[in-house]
Every structure is written in C-alpha cells, then in structure tokens.
Amino acid sequence: MHHRRHRPDRRRRAARDHPRRTAKRPPLIPSQLARTLAITTAATTALIDRLIKADLIARAPHPTDRRKTLLYANSNALPELQPAKTAITQTAQSLHDHDAALITTFLNNLSAVLEH
Structure with a gap:
C-alpha cells in the first residue's frame, strides 16, 4: 500500500493568503457573477479577463473544489x-x-428576478 505524506492543501492556502484580496467583500465564483449580471459564461470569461488585466x-x-476559482x-x-460611486x-x-421610491422598487424587483 502506498502512503502519501500529508502536504498542506495548496489551494486552500492560496485562497486564504491571497495578498491582494479585500476583506470587505466575499469572493465570487464566475458562475455567480454570470447569474448576477445575467450574461453568458463566455461573456463572463471575457469580463473577468478584462477586470484582471485592469488589476481590479x-x-x-x-x-x-479544484474545478472552481474564486474572484x-x-x-x-x-x-x-x-x-463612479460619487456620481451615483x-x-x-x-x-x-x-x-427615488419608484426607482428603489424597480431595482429591488429586478434584483429579486435576477437572483432566481
């Protein structure tokens, strides 16, 4: 029987110790981003690539889960x-x-639809 030495999980350590992440927002997986924005997975991949290139x-x-990545x-x-936040x-x-009440109602309803 072959025994492996226990090695720290590199994926868990990489996600935990990522030096540039912010603690204010939890990470997303790409499929969550696609659902939130109601865009295709191909569009999501292109968006993620652009955001990474812009260093955002x-x-x-x-x-x-080794099949997933965190953003x-x-x-x-x-x-x-x-x-942009200031302008908004x-x-x-x-x-x-x-x-403001009408817009708030609209955005809340839209958000509820997109979450399902």
Whole structure:
C-alpha cells in the first residue's frame, strides 16, 4: 500500500493568503457573477479577463473544489471606482422622494428576478 505524506492543501492556502484580496467583500465564483449580471459564461470569461488585466480583481483557486476559482476584488479596485460611486450618490441624492421610491422598487424587483 502506498502512503502519501500529508502536504498542506495548496489551494486552500492560496485562497486564504491571497495578498491582494479585500476583506470587505466575499469572493465570487464566475458562475455567480454570470447569474448576477445575467450574461453568458463566455461573456463572463471575457469580463473577468478584462477586470484582471485592469488589476481590479484577482483569481485564486477554490480552497475545496479544484474545478472552481474564486474572484476577489483587489484592494486598489475601490479607489478606482470612487468617482463612479460619487456620481451615483450625487445623482441619487438629487432625486425627488417619489422618484427615488419608484426607482428603489424597480431595482429591488429586478434584483429579486435576477437572483432566481
């Protein structure tokens, strides 16, 4: 009988110790991203490749499922997105209460549909 020496699981260690991930957001797997954005797996792959090239996300092996990868927002992604966040916040604050309520209802309904 062949015995293997116990070696630390490299995948688990790689995901745990990924140096650029942020603790604010849990990682996603590509299929979750595809479902959330309602895009094809091919479009998701292209998007992930562009985000990695722009250094906004990083990919790491899944710690328990070698068929999957995890996607982490890089720590530099938040400052890169700050101008967009500011513009969205300013636009939202300029809405009248009635309009904001309609948009909120629409987005909540859309989110519920996309989650299923």
